Amino acid sequence: SAVISQKPSRDICQRGTSLTIQCQVDSQVTMMFWYRQQPGQSLTLIATANQGSEATYESGFVIDKFPISRPNLTFSTLTVSNMSPEDSSIYLCSVVGDSGNTIYFGEGSWLTVV
Amino acid sequence: AQSVTQLDSHVSVSEGTPVLLRCNYSSSYSPSLFWYVQHPNKGLQLLLKYTSAATLVKGINGFEAEFKKSETSFHLTKPSAHMSDAAEYFCVVSTTSGTYKYIFGTGTRLKVLA
Numbered sequence: 001s002a003v004i005s006q007k008p009s010r011d012i013c014q015r016g017t018s019l020t021i022q023c024q025v026d027s028q029v030t031m032m033f034w035y036r037q038q039p040g041q042s043l044t045l046i047a048t049a050n051q052g053s054e055a056t057y058e059s060g061f062v063i064d065k066f067p068i069s070r071p072n073l074t075f076s077t078l079t080v081s082n083m084s085p086e087d088s089s090i091y092l093c094s095v096v097g098d099s100g101n102t103i104y105f106g107e108g109s110w111l112t113v114v
Numbered sequence: 115a116q117s118v119t120q121l122d123s124h125v126s127v128s129e130g131t132p133v134l135l136r137c138n139y140s141s142s143y144s145p146s147l148f149w150y151v152q153h154p155n156k157g158l159q160l161l162l163k164y165t166s167a168a169t170l171v172k173g174i175n176g177f178e179a180e181f182k183k184s185e186t187s188f189h190l191t192k193p194s195a196h197m198s199d200a201a202e203y204f205c206v207v208s209t210t211s212g213t214y215k216y217i218f219g220t221g222t223r224l225k226v227l228a
Contacts, residue, residue: 001160031214042204043158043218092157100165101146101208103216107157 002027002097004106012112018081021109023093028073031096038089049076083113116141118207120219128227133192135222137205140186147188148206149179200226
């Protein structure tokens with residue numbers, strides 16, 4: 001399995017500001033994803049983070065709002081831009097492990113926008 | 115197209131009694147199926163997975179699930195609930211045919227009564 005570290009684990013942010021979440025994996029992985037989990041909800045895929053190229057966004061998510069970087073096979077960042085209270089969620093980094101198609105998750109970043 | 119349905123949003127059991135969390139799936143391909151657990155204020159932890167080997171899959175903490183193709187089901191069970199099992203449980207279906215896609219169920223919140 002992969003060990004995934006996310007920072008920050010929690011933050012309270014002012015509306016209109018931006019926050020960058022970091023995801024560090026303890027091994028090189030090909031597939032890396034960013035998910036959002038709104039309060040009391042299931043997970044929604046934001047985008048696939050592609051190493052060395054632009055992320056692939058799901059319907060309803062755009063690069064201007066959620067810019068993603070992936071400079072190498074162990075690290076990625078997700079920025080939540082121009083935040084509003086509706087962006088209050090858990091943001092989860094995940095990777096596909098080396099044992100086939102199992103997906104592993106970080107502990108999540110709990111964002112509250114006030 | 116793939117989909118996954120968790121039939122119960124909430125399940126309550128008494129400590130020491132069996133647990134049954136129901137999951138039905140739809141997939142055009144041979145699916146991989148997973149159960150994840152999310153304890154309060156935590157990320158998602160893999161409980162078990164089915165990837166076309168044995169249909170009865172054993173996971174961590176005494177949980178197991180049986181893949182039934184004829185019923186398109188992958189229900190999660192545990193013979194005896196423990197207080198520490200109280201959490202949110204997610205059933206996930208995926209296919210690696212072409213691209214990695216993971217479809218999450220809406221979750222089942224398990225409550226364990228003393």
